[in-house]
Each structure stands twice: as C-alpha cells, then as structure tokens.
Amino acid sequence: MEQIQHNFITVRGLKFHVAELGTGSNVVLFLHGFPEIWYSWRHQMVAIANARFRAIAPDYRSYGLSDMPPEPERTTFSDIVVDLVAILDHIGVNKVFLVAKDFGARPAYLFSVFHPERVSGVITLGVPYIPPEPPKYQQSLPEGFYILRWREPGRAEADFGRFDAKTVVRNIHTLLQK
Numbered sequence: 001m002e003q004i005q006h007n008f009i010t011v012r013g014l015k016f017h018v019a020e021l022g023t024g025s026n027v028v029l030f031l032h033g034f035p036e037i038w039y040s041w042r043h044q045m046v047a048i049a050n051a052r053f054r055a056i057a058p059d060y061r062s063y064g065l066s067d068m069p070p071e072p073e074r075t076t077f078s079d080i081v082v083d084l085v086a087i088l089d090h091i092g093v094n095k096v097f098l099v100a101k102d103f104g105a106r107p108a109y110l111f112s113v114f115h116p117e118r119v120s121g122v123i124t125l126g127v128p129y130i131p132p133e134p135p136k137y138q139q140s141l142p143e144g145f146y147i148l149r150w151r152e153p154g155r156a157e158a159d160f161g162r163f164d165a166k167t168v169v170r171n172i173h174t175l176l177q178k
Contacts, residue, residue, distance in 0.1 A: 033102025
C-alpha cells in the first residue's frame with residue numbers, strides 16, 4: 001500500500017486529497033461512503049492496479065485531508081459531482097468506471113446521469129439505484145437509517161457523544177482495518 005500516491009489538487013477553490021495507483025488507460029474512480037475516506041478502498045486499489053487499471057480515490061470536500069468549504073452545510077450532491085468532474089479534468093481523465101458504496105452511490109448515479117459520455121460503467125455497493133428525486137431517495141431508506149438520523153442537528157454528536165473521542169477513533173480505525 002505504500003506505493004499508493006497521495007496528491008493534492010486545487011479545483012473550485014478547494015484543495016482535494018486524491019489517492020492514486022496504477023497507470024492503465026482504463027480508470028476506476030472509487031467513491032467512498034460515510035463516514036469514510038479514500039482509505040476504505042485501499043485493497044481494491046491495489047487489485048485494480050495489478051489488473052493494469054488506474055485507480056483513483058478522492059476524499060470528498062470536508063472529508064479526510066480535503067478542504068472544507070466556507071459553508072459546508074450548503075454542500076449538495078451536485079457539488080460533489082462537479083468536484084469529481086473538476087478533479088478528473090485536472091488530472092486529464094476523460095472516462096471512468098465508477099465504483100461506489102454507501103453514501104458514494106448517490107454521486108455515482110448522478111455523475112452517470114449528467115455525464116454519461118464520461119462513464120464506462122457503474123458499480124455500487126449497499127445502496128440500490130434510486131431515481132435522482134430527493135423525496136424518493138428519502139422515502140427509500142429504512143426508518144432509523146443513519147443518513148436520516150444524522151440530518152437532525154445534534155443527533156450524530158449525541159450518538160457519538162456517549163463515548164470518549166479516543167474510543168470513537170479506535171473503533172473507526174478498527175473497522176477500517178478489516
């Protein structure tokens with residue numbers, strides 16, 4: 001994993017952390033879930049690079065080592081899609097296979113709808129295709145699903161606040177190691 005390159009790309013006024021591996025002409029863009037970062041794809045990146053593909057895994061705005069915008073609460077899925085297009089333009093990639101999980105599925109679907117000419121294929125894990133209509137997306141999630149729970153101000157803090165910061169970080173780190 002030490003061969004994974006870590007770059008910082010400034011687009012749209014923000015600095016984005018982008019992990020990359022491989023040099024193939026076919027590119028796989030990995031989109032992480034929540035509350036994850038590029039690191040959740042590290043093993044898949046190595047496998048993809050060994051198969052002669054180029055693997056790219058950015059941290060979204062406000063995630064990992066990427067910058068937070070001035071008003072993070074105003075970030076939309078459209079912002080994430082436009083960020084991804086800008087990152088790909090910056091590094092000279094015209095077409096990708098999108099591989100996404102969890103939270104990353106929504107930007108993958110939107111990317112493929114609004115930029116079909118840039119998509120070779122889409123693979124999503126953990127979230128079925130849901131038409132890009134906000135009410136239907138919300139209605140399709142099960143009651144108590146964390147995405148819905150944590151939209152309520154203070155709810156995520158309350159859920160994690162039951163534990164000290166060291167325990168939360170250790171548990172997340174342990175989950176990412178598996």
